[in-house]
Amino acid sequence: MKRIRKNAQPEAFLRWKALANEDWKPSWDNFQKPQKTEVHQALLQEQGSLCCYCGQLIAMDRTVDARESHIEHFVPGEKSTDPRSLDYENFHASCLKQGERGVPLHCGAAKGGWFDSELTVSPLEDHVESRFRYDARGHIHAASGDRGAAETISRLNLDREPLIGLRRNAVEGALFNEQEPLPIEVIQLVLEAAKKRQSDGRLMSFAQAIESVGRTLVPS
Ligand SMILES: [Zn+2]
Numbered sequence: 270m271k272r273i274r275k276n277a278q279p280e281a282f283l284r285w286k287a288l289a290n291e292d293w294k295p296s297w298d299n300f301q302k303p304q305k306t307e308v309h310q311a312l313l314q315e316q317g318s319l320c321c322y323c324g325q326l327i328a329m330d331r332t333v334d335a336r337e338s339h340i341e342h343f344v345p346g347e348k349s350t351d352p353r354s355l356d357y358e359n360f361h362a363s364c365l366k367q368g369e370r371g372v373p374l375h376c377g378a379a380k381g382g383w384f385d386s387e388l389t390v391s392p393l394e395d396h397v398e399s400r401f402r403y404d405a406r407g408h409i410h411a412a413s414g415d416r417g418a419a420e421t422i423s424r425l426n427l428d429r430e431p432l433i434g435l436r437r438n439a440v441e442g443a444l445f446n447e448q449e450p451l452p453i454e455v456i457q458l459v460l461e462a463a464k465k466r467q468s469d470g471r472l473m474s475f476a477q478a479i480e481s482v483g484r485t486l487v488p489s
Pocket of ligand 1: 364
């Protein structure tokens with residue numbers, strides 16, 4: 270999980286919420302285009318277009334493919350009445366809005382209404398990145414003794430297919446050539462690139478997994 274730093278909420282969202290009057294209250298149910306699209310875009314922008322939980326790249330274009338991504342409420346609640354349902358600080362962009370038949374859900378779609386203030390790991394935490402490590406076979410592991418990280422992996426199906434395969438492909442593609450690690454100088458360049466955004470603001474898909482595995486391949 271990569272740490273997310275929140276930006277200010279979009280002006281258009283603030284203005285829309287300020288339209289509240291006696292006859293009309295803003296709510297999740299009437300939160301629609303164009304404000305919803307703008308908020309979704311802003312979330313993807315602040316996340317370098319990576320899913321808040323698994324870190325895979327989400328398509329970022331003008332329309333935002335709703336099947337690929339959704340606005341995730343970190344603290345879930347009754348969407349029509351809970352004030353957090355329109356709290357930008359509680360929003361992230363997660364991959365996967367609709368799963369394919371027979372394939373288990375993951376990330377926000379698997380998390381659903383689960384939230385435990387002790388156990389659910391937030392991508393906003395300062396040290397979130399040290400709570401997980403990854404291996405070259407595509408698995409994600411909780412840091413030793415970290416119950417919250419272990420529970421979050423389990424509840425969000427982060428260590429199941431299809432994520433294992435997608436992560437393995439990303440890690441192998443970035444750091445290995447036919448099972449052999451790339452030369453150390455190249456891996457060091459990949460590690461630097463994995464920290465940076467490209468000119469369009471995107472981060473590398475599964476950047477955190479690539480960094481975690483890459484660091485084990487270079488002498489410290
Ligand atoms: Zn995801």
